[in-house]
Amino acid sequence: MIIKRNTLAFGLGFFFLSCLVKGLLASGQAPIPAAVWLDAGHGGQDQGVQALGFKEAAFSLDLAKRIAARLASRGIKCDLSRQADVNLSITARVLSANLSHAAAAVSLHANFSFSKASKGVRVFVPTQAGQHLSLSDPKGGPSLSLVRWNQSQALNIESSKRLGQLIAEELEAGQAAKRGVQALPLALFKGMVPPAAVVECGFVSDPEELAGFKDEKQLQDLAEKISWGILRFLRER
Numbered sequence: 020m021i022i023k024r025n026t027l028a029f030g031l032g033f034f035f036l037s038c039l040v041k042g043l044l045a046s047g048q049a050p051i052p053a054a055v056w057l058d059a060g061h062g063g064q065d066q067g068v069q070a071l072g073f074k075e076a077a078f079s080l081d082l083a084k085r086i087a088a089r090l091a092s093r094g095i096k097c098d099l100s101r102q103a104d105v106n107l108s109i110t111a112r113v114l115s116a117n118l119s120h121a122a123a124a125v126s127l128h129a130n131f132s133f134s135k136a137s138k139g140v141r142v143f144v145p146t147q148a149g150q151h152l153s154l155s156d157p158k159g160g161p162s163l164s165l166v167r168w169n170q171s172q173a174l175n176i177e178s179s180k181r182l183g184q185l186i187a188e189e190l191e192a193g194q195a196a197k198r199g200v201q202a203l204p205l206a207l208f209k210g211m212v213p214p215a216a217v218v219e220c221g222f223v224s225d226p227e228e229l230a231g232f233k234d235e236k237q238l239q240d241l242a243e244k245i246s247w248g249i250l251r252f253l254r255e256r
């Protein structure tokens with residue numbers, strides 16, 4: 020079996036990271052695993068889409084907190100990528116998701132389009148990852164599984180699809196156009212290990228949907244639907 024140098028380097032890196040995690044576990048300092056990781060999109064200097072007083076960064080944080088509260092009321096712990104209006108790189112978000120050991124990772128956004136016809140939710144999941152590499156111990160010991168950094172979703176690609184489907188089902192229940200989920204190689208998915216979905220909750224460029232983002236009752240409803248999608252996913256596991 021030919022092992023490429025970068026694959027071997029990654030394997031060694033993964034081994035040392037495993038040792039670090041085991042060390043933390045042994046020292047009793049390991050965090051309690053979160054069931055769900057929620058990403059409030061944007062923040063700080065990056066406010067995302069803005070329109071008529073609406074700021075995507077504030078909207079996504081508010082929505083993340085509402086979803087976390089709903090899931091907490093059902094006994095499900097959530098980790099948020101950020102708790103305030105701060106800058107957070109994509110890499111920091113991915114690390115945060117991976118370290119949370121979450122069973123599901125959901126990133127929250129609002130959409131914008133110059134086309135007036137654009138309406139409704141969009142749910143994105145990772146594309147098919149590359150091959151999953153497995154090295155068998157020639158002495159018959161347990162095999163060592165390696166997943167390249169850009170193939171981190173290899174083990175969870177189907178779970179991500181299901182997570183996205185369930186959230187889309189809940190959000191699209193009352194909508195005329197049902198799009199389901201779309202697989203896209205988004206930057207956030209690169210290196211992301213937990214089953215993951217990005218939810219674009221609607222278009223701020225559509226006056227009706229923008230009004231919905233500012234309406235308390237519709238915001239609550241949005242949080243409730245996304246929570247139900249996540250809850251159904253967790254129950255299926």
Ligand SMILES: [Zn+2]
Pocket residue numbers: 060061067068075127128129
């Ligand atoms: Zn966004």
